[in-house]
Amino acid sequence: MINFINKIKDFQKEGKILFYTTKGNPTAYKLMVRHISYADKMGYGDIRNNTFYPNQEIYIADFEKQEILKTDKKIEFEAIKFLI
Numbered sequence: 025m026i027n028f029i030n031k032i033k034d035f036q037k038e039g040k041i042l043f044y045t046t047k048g049n050p051t052a053y054k055l056m057v058r059h060i061s062y063a064d065k066m067g068y069g070d071i072r073n074n075t076f077y078p079n080q081e082i083y084i085a086d087f088e089k090q091e092i093l094k095t096d097k098k099i100e101f102e103a104i105k106f107l108i
Contacts, residue, residue: 025051035092041082042058043085045099045100060099061101069082078097081094
C-alpha cells in the first residue's frame with residue numbers, strides 16, 4: 025500500500041486530480057483524493073442516478089487494485105451518506 029500511496033502523491037504533484045468511487049475511504053480522505061460525486065461540481069461532467077458521465081478524461085484511484093485508471097467512460101459509484 026505504501027507504494028500506491030507514493031504513486032498518488034507523485035500524481036498529485038503533477039497537478040492531476042484523482043477521484044475514488046467507493047463509500048467512505050479513510051485513506052483517500054487523508055490523501056485528499058476526492059469522491060467521484062464531487063467531480064460534477066468541479067466541471068468534469070454530470071451525475072445522474074449514481075452514475076457519473078465525464079465530459080473529459082479523469083483519473084480514478086482504485087484502492088482495492090492499487091492502481092490509477094484513466095477514463096472518459098461513464099462510471100457507476102456508491103453514494104456517500106451524510107449523517108447530520
